[in-house]
Amino acid sequence: MSMFCNQCEQTAKGTGCTTIGVCGKQPEVSALQDLTIYALRGLSLVALAAREKGIIDAKIDEYTAKALFTTLTNVNFDPARFDVYVREIVAHRKALAARAGVDFSEGPAAFEPASTLDGLVAQAEIGSVTAGAEDADIRSLKQILLYGMKGVAAYVDHAAILGQTDAAVFGFLHKGLAAGYDGVARDLGAWIELAMECGRANLRAMELLDAGNTTTYGHPVPTQVPLGHRKGKCILVSGHDLKDLFELLKQTEGKGIDIYTHGEMLPTHAYPELKKFPHFYGHFGTAWQNQHKEFPAFPGAILFTTNCIQKPQASYAANVFTTGLVGWPGLVHCENHDFTPVINKALELPGFTDDVPGKTVTVGFGRNTVMSVAPAVIDAVKSGAIRHFFLVGGCDGAKPGRNYYTEFVEKTPADTVVLTLACGKFRFFDKDLGTIGGIPRLLDVGQCNDAYSAIKIASALAEAFNCGVNDLPLSLVLSWYEQKAVAILLTLLAIGIKDIRLGPSLPAFVTPNVLKFLVDNFNIKPISTADEDLKAILG
Structure with a gap:
């Protein structure tokens, strides 16, 4: 059977995986993931109708995020698990519809799953991202929204596990999943606004997860x-x-x-x-x-x-x-x-049979740690000891071109500081870049969700210098692979961050017109070479 998936950066030929996923995803699993999302759209339509009647079911909200998270790249490859998800989603939908007294006669809110796993796979075409004949740019924005929501779902699920939830974020997930099936006619501008709303929802999701992590386990320390x-x-x-x-x-x-x-x-x-x-x-x-x-x-x-x-x-x-x-x-x-x-x-198993100390790396430069030395950082900027900050982070991957990030960091001048987060840092995480006035030049901010910490650091510095974040001596050089990176990028755009460099390649699901919008409004640009980009940034 055939498939189509273009949600990750390594998608085949830069266009889409059509026989087997580069990630190892089989066509059967790809189909079941599409059907899971289609079923979730039906559940979200009912959840929105229930909300209009004052009925908000927290368990269904959290289940929606979990089920959506399972369709993110490199999470769940087990077809039997998706068989269970599809049926559970429909059962939740029917129970909520009965409680709310709502009824849908067509579309995903009326979807009935086949009785067998093979039958579910055969039904999956109705949920394909290529289904329908809408305008290519609208389809592009629908995919950006969907993939961004998958990232939001991941962070919302992690936060909920630690007791941190916000009904408004779940409400957005329902709104975004229902979009295109809710009877609302949306032009390009409306789909762009939904994507920006996704970015704002993700900022809140990362804030919730940050609160869950830090209130439960303390603030990171070096x-x-x-x-x-x-x-x-x-x-x-x-x-x-x-x-x-x-x-x-x-x-x-x-x-x-x-x-x-x-x-x-x-x-x-x-x-x-x-x-x-x-x-x-x-x-x-x-x-x-x-x-x-x-x-x-x-x-x-x-x-x-x-x-x-x-x-x-x-x-x-x-x-x-x-x-x-x-x-x-x-x-x-x-x-x-x-x-x-x-x-x-x-x-x-045998375990390690000897002691091998090896190198060490230092982690723990979250916002609390960085802001505790903010006066020294500000003085270093004012004195010229620190000329520029770079945030070099995002997802790592196997596709050629990612050595750019190693080279970029290695070539940053001695009077600059590199903040990093997510697994993209493994291209350079063990490099010794030295210090500036006792402050390490390479600061590990944390996991991908700790983009929230990086945003708080940038905002605090902007406040200290009485300027906007875009006016800071700060440049973002990002790598992407999967959908959490899409959500973070939407967050940065939604809060007005400009001049982001993105690589190693641009998403296959972004059309030329949508890319032009991003360039015209946010000056987003693909990476070139480390030397060229450093020269352009530093002059």
């Missing part, structure tokens, strides 16, 4: 993290979820098992409540796309907590476990934060 290892049994934790990590740390206390982070879990070493565990030791490996090269060398169990999973290779597949929304056919899935299978596997 922390040195070993990149080597020490003798002993071990578990490697990948993904993004702090609660999963915390629960694993509790369950492994006193068992002689060291916990290592992978990928975007690196910044978790800076949280005070996680740092308290003496067996929370170090970091192993780099970004998500290198796991096939790196995981065969890890002598313990491996746990995936959110997205970033790739097809496990035979050499280590038996050691890989999933939890939460992550799914891969045949892997053991841990429910309700019970990591007993992971622990047992770690005790069974």
Whole structure:
């Protein structure tokens, strides 16, 4: 069967995956993800109608975000799980419609799932992003909105797990999912406004997640993290979820098992409540796309907590476990934060047989840390010791062209500071750029959602200098791969940030006319070469 998916940066031929996903997604899973979104559109239509009658169901709101999150790149590859989601979505829709006394006779709110998995796959064409014959630019904006909402859903889900929710953000997700099926005629301007609304909703979602992380585990503090290892049994934790990590740390206390982070879990070493565990030791490996090269060398169990999973290779597949929304056919899935299978596997495996200290990297430069030295930073700018700030961050990936970010950071002058976040930093995270007046030139702000911290830092600096953020000596040089990066980009645009450089390639779902709008209104531009971009920025 055929498929079409162009939601990630590595999509085949820069246009779309049509036989199998570059990520490893099979056509069957792609179809089921499309159908999941279509079913969610129906649930959202009913949820909006229920809201008009004063009925807001928090459980359905949170379920909507979870189900949408499962369709994000590198999260769930298990067709059996999507079979369950589609049927649960329809059941929730029918129950809410009965409560609210609403009825839809056609469209996604009247969708009836087939009785078999094969039948669901056959139905999926109704939810394809290529369905319909609308204007190409409107289709482009619909995709930008959908992919942005997937990013919002990820952050909203993480925040809800930590008890932080906002009905308004869920209300937007329902509004965005219903758009195109709600009977409202929208021109290009209206779809652009919806995309900007998505950006504003994502800012709130990141704020909620920040509150959940910091009130539960404390504000990050500068922390040195070993990149080597020490003798002993071990578990490697990948993904993004702090609660999963915390629960694993509790369950492994006193068992002689060291916990290592992978990928975007690196910044978790800076949280005070996680740092308290003496067996929370170090970091192993780099970004998500290198796991096939790196995981065969890890002598313990491996746990995936959110997205970033790739097809496990035979050499280590038996050691890989999933939890939460992550799914891969045949892997053991841990429910309700019970990591007993992971622990047992770690005790069974040999673990590291020697001590290899290796390098260290420093993490923990969130907004609280940076703003605690704000007077020194401001004085350094005024004196000329700091000429410019660069925010170089975003997603990493395997597609050629990403060495640009390594070269760019290496070539930044000694009187500039580089802030970084998300897994794009693994192109240069272990570089020693030195210091300026005791302030490290390379500051790790955190995970991708910590773009919220970066925005707060920029806003505080703008206030200190009595200017707008766009007037600061600050340049954003971003890399994208998946849909959380789309959501963050929409947030930056929605709050008026201009002159962003984006790479390594522009999204396949952005048409020339939509790109022209972004260039004309925000001066967004593709990266060129490190030398050319540094010259253009610094003069």
